[in-house]
Amino acid sequence: MQSRSSKHASASVALEALGSPDAYYDELSRWLELEGVAERARMVLRRQNRSRADVEKRGETLVDLECVDHQTGLAGRWLLDFSKPNDAPLPSNRLKVGVPVVLSDDRDPKDQGIPGVVSRRQANVIQVATDAWPEGYRFRIDLSADETTRRRQVAAMNQARTARGRNRQLRDILLGSRPARFDEPENIPIWSDLNPPQEDAVRFAMAARDVAILHGPPGTGKTTTLAEIIYQAVQRGDTVLACAPSNTAVDNLLERLVGMLPNVLRVGHPARVFEALRGHTLDELVENDPTTGVIRDLRREVQELVRAGNKGYRGKQGRNRKGALFAEAGQLRGQIRSLEKSVIRSVLDTADVICTTTTIDDDLLGERWFDLVVVDEACQATVPSIWQAVLRAERLVLAGDHCQLPPTVLSDEAAAAGLRESLMQRLVEREGASIFRRLTVQYRMHEQIMQFSSEQFYENELIADASVKQHQLCDLPGIQETDLTIDPITYIDTSGAELREELEPEGESKRNPGEATLIVELVRRLIDAGVTGDQIAVIAPYAAQVRLLRNQIDIPDLEIGTVDGFQGREKEVVLITMVRSNEQGEIGFLADTRRTNVALTRARRKLIVVGESATLAHNPFYRQMLDFFEQANAYRSVWEFGTIS
Numbered sequence: 001m002q003s004r005s006s007k008h009a010s011a012s013v014a015l016e017a018l019g020s021p022d023a024y025y026d027e028l029s030r031w032l033e034l035e036g037v038a039e040r041a042r043m044v045l046r047r048q049n050r051s052r053a054d055v056e057k058r059g060e061t062l063v064d065l066e067c068v069d070h071q072t073g074l075a076g077r078w079l080l081d082f083s084k085p086n087d088a089p090l091p092s093n094r095l096k097v098g099v100p101v102v103l104s105d106d107r108d109p110k111d112q113g114i115p116g117v118v119s120r121r122q123a124n125v126i127q128v129a130t131d132a133w134p135e136g137y138r139f140r141i142d143l144s145a146d147e148t149t150r151r152r153q154v155a156a157m158n159q160a161r162t163a164r165g166r167n168r169q170l171r172d173i174l175l176g177s178r179p180a181r182f183d184e185p186e187n188i189p190i191w192s193d194l195n196p197p198q199e200d201a202v203r204f205a206m207a208a209r210d211v212a213i214l215h216g217p218p219g220t221g222k223t224t225t226l227a228e229i230i231y232q233a234v235q236r237g238d239t240v241l242a243c244a245p246s247n248t249a250v251d252n253l254l255e256r257l258v259g260m261l262p263n264v265l266r267v268g269h270p271a272r273v274f275e276a277l278r279g280h281t282l283d284e285l286v287e288n289d290p291t292t293g294v295i296r297d298l299r300r301e302v303q304e305l306v307r308a309g310n311k312g313y314r315g316k317q318g319r320n321r322k323g324a325l326f327a328e329a330g331q332l333r334g335q336i337r338s339l340e341k342s343v344i345r346s347v348l349d350t351a352d353v354i355c356t357t358t359t360i361d362d363d364l365l366g367e368r369w370f371d372l373v374v375v376d377e378a379c380q381a382t383v384p385s386i387w388q389a390v391l392r393a394e395r396l397v398l399a400g401d402h403c404q405l406p407p408t409v410l411s412d413e414a415a416a417a418g419l420r421e422s423l424m425q426r427l428v429e430r431e432g433a434s435i436f437r438r439l440t441v442q443y444r445m446h447e448q449i450m451q452f453s454s455e456q457f458y459e460n461e462l463i464a465d466a467s468v469k470q471h472q473l474c475d476l477p478g479i480q481e482t483d484l485t486i487d488p489i490t491y492i493d494t495s496g497a498e499l500r501e502e503l504e505p506e507g508e509s510k511r512n513p514g515e516a517t518l519i520v521e522l523v524r525r526l527i528d529a530g531v532t533g534d535q536i537a538v539i540a541p542y543a544a545q546v547r548l549l550r551n552q553i554d555i556p557d558l559e560i561g562t563v564d565g566f567q568g569r570e571k572e573v574v575l576i577t578m579v580r581s582n583e584q585g586e587i588g589f590l591a592d593t594r595r596t597n598v599a600l601t602r603a604r605r606k607l608i609v610v611g612e613s614a615t616l617a618h619n620p621f622y623r624q625m626l627d628f629f630e631q632a633n634a635y636r637s638v639w640e641f642g643t644i645s
């Protein structure tokens with residue numbers, strides 16, 4: 001039987017069927033260009049919105065910021081801390097650690113700004129790493145088009161076109177013109193406490209000579225298994241590069257690895273720095289190197305020069321003086337950079353495993369080659385973004401779930417052509433079962449919560465581990481037994497109540513105020529039954545519905561977010577508001593059922609779905625979902641919850 005995921009393959013050109021590697025990479029480069037155009041257009045639009053009061057609404061811009069602190073970071077970069085006046089909390093934003101930004105003078109609409117990367121963030125402070133010192137008094141930070149990343153991807157693809165030796169072999173295997181080879185799996189002893197499908201996956205990956213895929217449906221311990229594969233490789237004497245498309249995913253893997261292996265190194269900006277992980281970052285290890293004492297003195301000198309240069313010199317002579325001070329600081333930063341380079345090299349040389357995002361800093365890693373390269377969350381990586389890692393690999397292991405959300409792509413044209421289809425998805429669809437092992441025991445959901453997803457996406461293979469199979473919300477301390485806390489799943493149909501969707505004023509995103517009111521009521525009932533805010537998540541496919549709900553629910557630690565933002569997470573109770581309700585039966589991007597798969601598989605003990613069946617039932621997938629809830633005796637009408645509209 002074909003899994004549902006393959007039905008999602010868009011009408012894209014069969015990329016591999018283009019014939020030659022040149023044609024393949026030409027097509028990928030064209031998609032990247034389209035994506036660049038879309039990203040730049042979006043940025044221009046956003047920066048034109050300067051005067052609008054809701055400029056921060058989309059979460060891609062922060063305005064009216066003060067630079068409250070600065071330090072010199074690795075490679076002589078500035079690390080600048082920005083806060084709102086009076087240290088007010090920053091509004092909710094998508095400027096995550098590692099994303100490229102433009103830093104500009106908020107009071108000067110003509111300022112083109114300087115590029116930077118978010119290097120740390122807290123509730124009140126956002127830190128940006130830059131190569132230049134920004135001019136201004138109040139600043140603005142905009143999410144930027146990621147040109148550096150695209151340049152690196154294009155460079156890697158150009159290298160792959162003309163690759164020789166092992167790079168060429170692996171490239172041809174990934175493109176489908178050579179078969180992937182596997183040895184007979186050996187019965188190696190496993191270090192972690194794994195279940196049989198996980199152990200089987202480890203042995204399978206260890207026996208792969210070229211590439212192996214680990215398919216990890218929700219909650220099945222994909223990261224746990226990947227960590228064991230890395231452990232086994234290190235025991236065998238292999239060097240390992242462990243990557244993922246996002247900093248959060250890299251940190252998750254790092255967190256597992258540090259308990260298993262002594263020499264694990266994190267390169268780049270960790271999204272969250274736990275105490276236990278701090279000692280594994282390149283910055284920290286370099287900081288602790290004896291040579292760094294000298295570097296520290298030089299940095300102090302730089303800071304003093306800059307402080308002196310910023311004193312506000314007047315007139316031509318003053319400007320000259322300022323220029324001279326900054327030039328001297330620049331020279332010293334050059335010296336710092338070259339000293340750091342040699343320290344960095346020696347730290348990198350001692351690591352067994354190097355962890356980084358798939359956007360690899362080639363200057364830092366130099367010519368390093370790894371016996372094993374693993375990519376976690378590989379289905380969140382576009383095909384162009386994977387080649388930097390592949391070119392450093394003797395063998396490759398990709399882990400992910402192609403039945404969950406694909407990578408974010410802004411250009412509709414590039415998406416339609418195929419940019420949302422990851423290399424892992426392509427390989428699974430092309431090679432079939434011979435190239436992957438699927439993990440099937442999941443440790444998150446009550447078996448009823450898991451069942452529909454298992455049937456639709458995982459060939460009915462998922463099994464709930466005994467520890468979660470029958471767990472109920474009312475089993476948790478302090479929670480009373482009510483309808484909502486006993487039954488693991490509930491669907492609430494709003495049909496007939498005329499809870500219609502609408503466009504958010506001045507926006508493109510959809511919301512449904514009636515559904516929001518119902519969600520508020522359901523949350524109230526859960527809280528009354530003793531459920532705490534941190535046990536609940538409300539998720540919606542549309543950002544406008546998330547904004548509406550955030551204005552209506554004010555319960556500490558209760559999370560409200562989009563489906564896309566919730567991938568990889570879990571909560572005891574999850575309420576989903578489907579939003580769509582219209583006469584035409586239009587369901588927009590709910591038609592990508594992978595999004596719904598993610599939404600339906602976040603809850604551990606209780607899943608509540610609110611939606612209008614009349615609209616949803618236009619789509620066969622949702623018809624089956626509604627049937628499933630009905631057969632499970634979990635289908636209820638909005639009228640049971642009083643008047644909502």
Ligand SMILES: Nc1ncnc2c1ncn2[C@@H]1O[C@H](COP(=O)(O)OP(=O)(O)OP(=O)(O)O)[C@@H](O)[C@H]1O
Binds near residue numbers: 224
């Ligand atoms: N063999 C096992 N025995 C017991 N618990 C396990 C086992 N494997 C994984 N788990 C638990 O299952 C949970 C999910 O594991 P992990 O984070 O590795 O999964 P994942 O598949 O990477 O998650 P996601 O669905 O977020 O991608 C963790 O709490 C982990 O401790």
